[in-house]
Amino acid sequence: MAVNPFFVVNPHSADGRTLRLWGELRELLARRFGEVRFELTRGTMHAAELAAAAIEAGADLVVAVGGDGTLNEVLNGCFRAARQPVPGAVLGYLPSGTGSDFARTMGLYGLPLALQVEKLASGTVRLLDCGQVHFTGAGPSGAPLETSRLFLNESSLGFSAETVNNVNRASKRFGGKMSFFLGVLRTLTRLRNPLLQVTVDGKQVYAGPTLLVAVANGKYFGGSMMIAPMAEVQDGLFDVVVVSAMTRLTVLKKIGKIYRGEHLAEPEVHVYRGAEVRINSVGEEVLLEMDGEQPGRLAADFRISRHTVPFLA
Structure with a gap:
């Protein structure tokens, strides 16, 4: 399990639904990860900036909390920081967006919050094409x-x-x-x-x-x-x-x-x-x-x- 995770949260995704769920989700994350380090995004490509800063600060798991667009920005931020995968650093996703289409492909769509957190804490790392x-x-x-x-x-x-x-x-x-x-x-x-x-x-x-x-x-x-x-x-x-x-x-x-x-x-x-x-x-x-x-x-x-x-x- 990651020892230094960071969560990039888009409060506007799904017409604000992500922000409404964040309090409950943060409590569930704290039970599995301890201290929950996170930032709320404030605009276009801010998620990429937050992800890049997290990688540079030594995060070993950067999690996008939002929709497909949030995940895309976090992906680009992680690679912008390192130009290639950082040894031991992993990308995670807690889907809460309008479409969440990538979550459907990965079998993450529609899962209860508690199960999403459990998968994040004990799931398997897969090397995906990009x-x-x-x-x-x-x-x-x-x-x-x-x-x-x-x-x-x-x-x-x-x-x-x-x-x-x-x-x-x-x-x-x-x-x-x-x-x-x-x-x-x-x-x-x-x-x-x-x-x-x-x-x-x-x-x-x-x-x-x-x-x-x-x-x-x-x-x-x-x-x-x-x-x-x-x-x-x-x-x-x-x-x-x-x-x-x-x-x-x-x-x-x-x-x-x-x-x-x-x-x-x-x-x-x-x-x-x-x-x-x-x-x-x-x-x-x-x-x-x-x-x-x-x-x-x-x-x-x-x-x-x-x-x-x-x-x-």
């Missing part, structure tokens, strides 16, 4: 800035990224699945099918009008949609799911299949696997999302590193 994406973000002045970021779950673009943008601009008080479904409906009012080019391991595999592309390490995105049912977090490969152009009516007819992971046989769906992926847009701006946050836009280059992140599950 994705990295180089894309166009925004600098401090708002000007375009080429940047890179790590992710554990997935990164997607097109319709899914626009949906994430709409979800994050609205209230999440209805919970993950309903919040994302309402986001889908809002995005449908301005449906686009941009021209995209997808290259996997150096070979162009797709070009054409596209609803969305998901570059997946985990199985779920969008608040429980099983976009990549065959994905594995330790196989060293992305599952690249391309959904070609759809009408509004077709999206509504088939979205249930995506939730259930039954969409792979649909004629609009194409699945590829590989360790390196490049995606370009032709003639228009296309948003990119990552673990439920919307940090930038295309073009984007993806690369996966096998068995890189020590994760306590």
Whole structure:
């Protein structure tokens, strides 16, 4: 069991639910870990700063308490501090977010708080694959800035990224699945099918009008949609799911299949696997999302590193 854990708590995740649960969760953690060292996040990428500081101060377990976006920031903070895993340092996760999609892949979603804490105290460390994406973000002045970021779950673009943008601009008080479904409906009012080019391991595999592309390490995105049912977090490969152009009516007819992971046989769906992926847009701006946050836009280059992140599950 970790002797020097640190907890990064996002009080705003799940529309404030995490903060409401934190008192009870802190008591449970104190029974297993003793003193609970933690900080509340105060804004975008603050979780990354807290995680980096914790690693530099000698934490041997850094735990994200929040949603997929909080976990993503903590991951990036840990690696920013060390550039590689610190011997003995482990990443942990107490999921309490709107979507918590990575928790579904890892079997952590919906567990009682006491069981989550027990798993954290006595669980097994697994070395997970880690994705990295180089894309166009925004600098401090708002000007375009080429940047890179790590992710554990997935990164997607097109319709899914626009949906994430709409979800994050609205209230999440209805919970993950309903919040994302309402986001889908809002995005449908301005449906686009941009021209995209997808290259996997150096070979162009797709070009054409596209609803969305998901570059997946985990199985779920969008608040429980099983976009990549065959994905594995330790196989060293992305599952690249391309959904070609759809009408509004077709999206509504088939979205249930995506939730259930039954969409792979649909004629609009194409699945590829590989360790390196490049995606370009032709003639228009296309948003990119990552673990439920919307940090930038295309073009984007993806690369996966096998068995890189020590994760306590």
